[in-house]
Amino acid sequence: MEKVIAKKIAAKFSENGSHNVSEKRLEVLKTYKIYVGGQFPRTESGRYYIATNGKGDKLANMCLCSRKDFRDAVGTARSAFGGWSARAAFNRGQILYRIAEMLEGRKAQFIDELIKQDSTAVQAEAEVNLAIDRLIYYSGWCDKFQQVFSSVNPVASSHFNFSATEPTGVVAAIAPQNSSLIGLVSVIAPIIAGGNSCVILASSSKPLCAVTFGEVLNSSDLPGGVVNILTGKVGELIPFFADHMDVNAAVYCESDAANKQLIKEKSALNVKRVVIYDEVKWMTDKAQSPYFIMDFQEIKTTWHPIENIGGAKAGY
Amino acid sequence: MQANYFYQCSTIKQDCTGRNFGPVLTIQTFRTEDEVIEKANNTPFGLSAGVWTDKGSKIFNMTTKLRAGVVWANTYNKFDPTSPFGGYKESGYGREGGLHGLTAYVNIV
Numbered sequence: 001m002e003k004v005i006a007k008k009i010a011a012k013f014s015e016n017g018s019h020n021v022s023e024k025r026l027e028v029l030k031t032y033k034i035y036v037g038g039q040f041p042r043t044e045s046g047r048y049y050i051a052t053n054g055k056g057d058k059l060a061n062m063c064l065c066s067r068k069d070f071r072d073a074v075g076t077a078r079s080a081f082g083g084w085s086a087r088a089a090f091n092r093g094q095i096l097y098r099i100a101e102m103l104e105g106r107k108a109q110f111i112d113e114l115i116k117q118d119s120t121a122v123q124a125e126a127e128v129n130l131a132i133d134r135l136i137y138y139s140g141w142c143d144k145f146q147q148v149f150s151s152v153n154p155v156a157s158s159h160f161n162f163s164a165t166e167p168t169g170v171v172a173a174i175a176p177q178n179s180s181l182i183g184l185v186s187v188i189a190p191i192i193a194g195g196n197s198c199v200i201l202a203s204s205s206k207p208l209c210a211v212t213f214g215e216v217l218n219s220s221d222l223p224g225g226v227v228n229i230l231t232g233k234v235g236e237l238i239p240f241f242a243d244h245m246d247v248n249a250a251v252y253c254e255s256d257a258a259n260k261q262l263i264k265e266k267s268a269l270n271v272k273r274v275v276i277y278d279e280v281k282w283m284t285d286k287a288q289s290p291y292f293i294m295d296f297q298e299i300k301t302t303w304h305p306i307e308n309i310g311g312a313k314a315g316y
Numbered sequence: 317m318q319a320n321y322f323y324q325c326s327t328i329k330q331d332c333t334g335r336n337f338g339p340v341l342t343i344q345t346f347r348t349e350d351e352v353i354e355k356a357n358n359t360p361f362g363l364s365a366g367v368w369t370d371k372g373s374k375i376f377n378m379t380t381k382l383r384a385g386v387v388w389a390n391t392y393n394k395f396d397p398t399s400p401f402g403g404y405k406e407s408g409y410g411r412e413g414g415l416h417g418l419t420a421y422v423n424i425v
Contacts, residue, residue: 151415155396163400163416166383245360248405270360271406291424299416301400302379304389 032060032207034069034231035214037076038224043069049233051207054118062207065232067240070172070199073228074244077170077197080225085167085195093142096193098220100135103128106216110181113208117180130283131185137288138189145194145290149297160304165297167195168273169248172241174234176253176282180206183282184213187251188227190292196249199228201241207231234259242266249273249296253280349374353381362404366392385411 032051033040045066051059063069084092103110107128114124150164171191176183180203191198202210214229230237238259242250243266252263255278267274275295280287319339346352356365365384369375379387385403388394395401402411411417 149416153396153398153400153414155394155399157394157396159391159394161396161399163414169405271409273409298385298404299400299402299411300379300385300387300404301414302387302389303391303394303399304375305391 030060032062032211032231034063034065035211035217035227035229036069036073036225037080037228038218040214040218043232044072045069049204051205053116059116059208062211062231065201065230065237067237069230069232070237070240071244073199073230074170074172074246076225077199077228078246080223081167081170081197084192084197084223084226087195089143089146089195092193092195093139095221096135096139096142096189099217099222100132100139102216102220103132103135103213106212107132109212110209113212114180117206117208127179127182127283131181134182134186134288135189138193138293141190141290141293142193145293145297148290149294149299153301155303158306158308160306161301163299163301165194165294166300168296168298169196170246171196171198171249171251171296172244172247173198173200173251174238174241174253175200175202175210176277176280177203177205177234179203179282180209181213183253184210184229186280186282186287186292187253187277190288191251191296192222192226194293194296196296197226197228199230199241199247201234201237202229202231204231204233238262239266242272243269245270247272249275251275251277253277255279349377353378357381357383360406363407364388364403 033042043063043065045064045068047064047066048061049064051062053059107125110128110131111121111124114127115121119127146165151162153161153163155161173187173191175187184200184202188198188200200210210229210231214227217227218224234254238252239262241247242263247270250263250267250272252260252274253276260276260278263276264274273296321341321343344355346355362384364386365379365382366388367375367378367382368390369378375389379389383404385407386399386401396413398414400411400414400416402408402416410420
């Protein structure tokens, strides 16, 4: 019996290629927490749920966020909104690029998590690559969509009149439930590219990559509070996402008719902008365009009088 | 309702932040630009705003910081079919008029 154990240990050592590690060493497993205000707290509720793969194997304990976690996250997102929206558009582009760089550096970890959550190795690599490319795509649009969607308007009176884009504010989003990374990234990127801040609920069934993506955001110059990532159950949190009075827009990505109706009705309380992405295929090119940025933009029109001095005309 | 004005009313009172339907004028004073921007934005609504000043750079500092769909500078209540009209926050959804008024009627792919 002793011999068998000794053999097993020897086998383990040779796998690791290291003979100096104590045989008593326990692997350090990651504690998946939430990402709020640039920090990684646990849920205030102290509750958790178990994330599993398709076979039912346990992957990790995840925070089961409460209404209070959501409200705290909205408060943080509201504080972060002013500074983020006031940044130069080019600087926001630089930061999105930096997020992509950080994601590229941690590619292996994301592929590993996607495989744990039932992806094949090929699918996992494709998903991570696309998430990186999507961040680069929106990084480029940060200082360009404004020109495309703004206008100078030919009013009949003697006024200079122009319309420009401005971010809507705090966006509360429920990430696509059937993907772990690409759906989350595709929803977050256009929201922050346009200068908004957001609170996003990760996929309940595939939550691992969301928390790890929080670590990527945290190491990429993105100010704390611009993106806040919660984990938990959609059914429990969806009413609060829709009826919070300091949230300016709500995003839902599934086709569940009852939930869509609930979001629309509760959002009417404070005229939230409701955005439903129930038909978007996140792994395709159709899931990225500047119109996704425009879903979270307001149009401000400014009027300014023009004085006509002495009836002067353009002297061509 | 009789014509009224409220002088030096508090923003926490409904007079200044709510929608008063009737001949009501609310007046507040300010000392700095930051203060007036904060007071003007301290409302759940944001349909329109107006700024009066003789300094050009000050106008655009104000107009870019006011959270309202239409901002009139040294003028007020001007409208035109080519100029988008509509509010921020609880003052509405979408725009009427101009290029942006058309977006609700098209499906661009």
